[in-house]
Amino acid sequence: MPETVLVVDDHPLVLTTLVCTLLHAGFQVLSASSGGEALAVASRPGQRIDLLVCDLILPDMPGTDLASRVSELHPHMRYLYITGLPIIRESPRTSSRHYCPSRSSRTCWCGGHMRSWVPIPGR
Numbered sequence: 001m002p003e004t005v006l007v008v009d010d011h012p013l014v015l016t017t018l019v020c021t022l023l024h025a026g027f028q029v030l031s032a033s034s035g036g037e038a039l040a041v042a043s044r045p046g047q048r049i050d051l052l053v054c055d056l057i058l059p060d061m062p063g064t065d066l067a068s069r070v071s072e073l074h075p076h077m078r079y080l081y082i083t084g085l086p087i088i089r090e091s092p093r094t095s096s097r098h099y100c101p102s103r104s105s106r107t108c109w110c111g112g113h114m115r116s117w118v119p120i121p122g123r
Contacts, residue, residue: 002028003027003051004027004049004051005022005027005028005049005051005053006038006042006053007032007053008035008053008063010033010058011084030049034060035058036061038054038070042074043073049077050077051078051079051080052078052080053080053082054066056082063081063083
């Protein structure tokens with residue numbers, strides 16, 4: 001079973017690009033354009049989410065709050081924050097659960113490199 005990624009971004013072009021890239025890389029992809037919509041997707045009975053890819057700034061809540069709330073429903077899930085803000089710099093992993101790439105490195109995470117970082121239940 002392919003890994004399931006929930007992508008959340010309020011910019012349609014970014015959302016569509018990430019979804020298409022991840023589908024092409026072989027992931028099962030769910031998408032939402034707001035934190036509230038993402039919580040509704042994550043709350044579906046039987047839904048599995050291995051990775052949350054979300055914008056740091058969403059219209060209805062910060063991406064960090066969304067990740068915290070979704071991880072309560074999916075404790076094994078990891079998350080990847082994305083942003084178009086130039087103030088965000090590449091940061092080292094502060095835990096094994098999240099990472100914030102810089103704008104220039106975002107593309108490399110949307111393919112095979114991401115798969116090696118996504119936890120797969122049962123492995």
